Amino acid sequence: MCEHCGCQDRKKEIELERHILSHNEEIAARNREHFRKKGIKVLNLISAPGSGKTSLLEATIDALKDKIPLAVIEGDPETERDAERIRKKGVPVVQVTTGGACHLDALQVHRAFHQLEGNHFKLLFIENVGNLLCPSAFDLGEDLRVVLVSVPEGSDKPAKYPAAFFKAQVFLITKIDLLPYFDFDLEETRELALKINPQIKILPISSKTGEGLEEWLKLIEGLVSA
Numbered sequence: 001m002c003e004h005c006g007c008q009d010r011k012k013e014i015e016l017e018r019h020i021l022s023h024n025e026e027i028a029a030r031n032r033e034h035f036r037k038k039g040i041k042v043l044n045l046i047s048a049p050g051s052g053k054t055s056l057l058e059a060t061i062d063a064l065k066d067k068i069p070l071a072v073i074e075g076d077p078e079t080e081r082d083a084e085r086i087r088k089k090g091v092p093v094v095q096v097t098t099g100g101a102c103h104l105d106a107l108q109v110h111r112a113f114h115q116l117e118g119n120h121f122k123l124l125f126i127e128n129v130g131n132l133l134c135p136s137a138f139d140l141g142e143d144l145r146v147v148l149v150s151v152p153e154g155s156d157k158p159a160k161y162p163a164a165f166f167k168a169q170v171f172l173i174t175k176i177d178l179l180p181y182f183d184f185d186l187e188e189t190r191e192l193a194l195k196i197n198p199q200i201k202i203l204p205i206s207s208k209t210g211e212g213l214e215e216w217l218k219l220i221e222g223l224v225s226a
């Protein structure tokens with residue numbers, strides 16, 4: 001090992017990371033095949049803590065649960081709090097507590113999915129652990145990856161966290177009811193995201209006022225009927 005920077009250790013670390021990621025990809029591919037066979041469409045929601053993932057799920061469930069049977073997997077470092085919020089909506093939910101890990105992996109989703117067995121659903125939402133960095137490296141077997149940034153977080157986030165935007169199909173700008181109170185630049189954030197991923201679909205929404213939700217719901221209904 002190099003006594004100055006420990007570069008030998010770093011090499012081992014990189015090899016270990018590669019091994020973990022390729023193992024995750026194998027399980028994610030199996031998840032994807034399993035979901036496909038069962039006719040279940042899966043969305044993976046990724047954002048920083050507090051961007052409004054659970055609030056969006058609550059609003060989405062209110063709008064869709066009588067039309068589409070759905071279920072939720074919640075990921076958090078600790079507590080059943082988000083699962084309790086979803087349970088109150090009368091929807092099957094499994095909470096995965098990662099004990100400090102900053103993302104969900106495909107094996108955790110595989111196990112949580114088995115806990116949902118016995119429930120009938122066609123749509124599965126996975127709320128990832130609140131973090132804009134780590135979850136983007138881990139495929140869970142989802143059909144649609146959705147990245148969220150809320151207005152108070154600032155419009156520069158796509159430039160700072162490009163991997164999250166590169167691998168997502170949908171970018172939700174959340175809490176747009178707060179636009180009058182923050183210097184969030186909608187055009188800037190759109191441009192930054194499209195520079196990283198020209199195909200990404202961008203929807204500004206507010207779970208509080210319902211603005212923009214219609215298009216989000218249409219997108220989900222389109223995915224389920226595809």
Ligand SMILES: Nc1nc2c(ncn2[C@@H]2O[C@H](COP(=O)(O)OP(=O)(O)O)[C@@H](O)[C@H]2O)c(=O)[nH]1
Nearest residue numbers: 049050051052053054055056175177206207208
């Ligand atoms: N003003 C406003 N607040 C919101 C909106 N969505 C969520 N919040 C608030 O943001 C906070 C975090 O929301 P939550 O859904 O728990 O975020 P999560 O950590 O990403 O799941 C809560 O206090 C919510 O009430 C919104 O559209 N507008």
Ligand SMILES: [Mg+2]
Nearest residue numbers: 053054082127
């Ligand atoms: Mg949450």
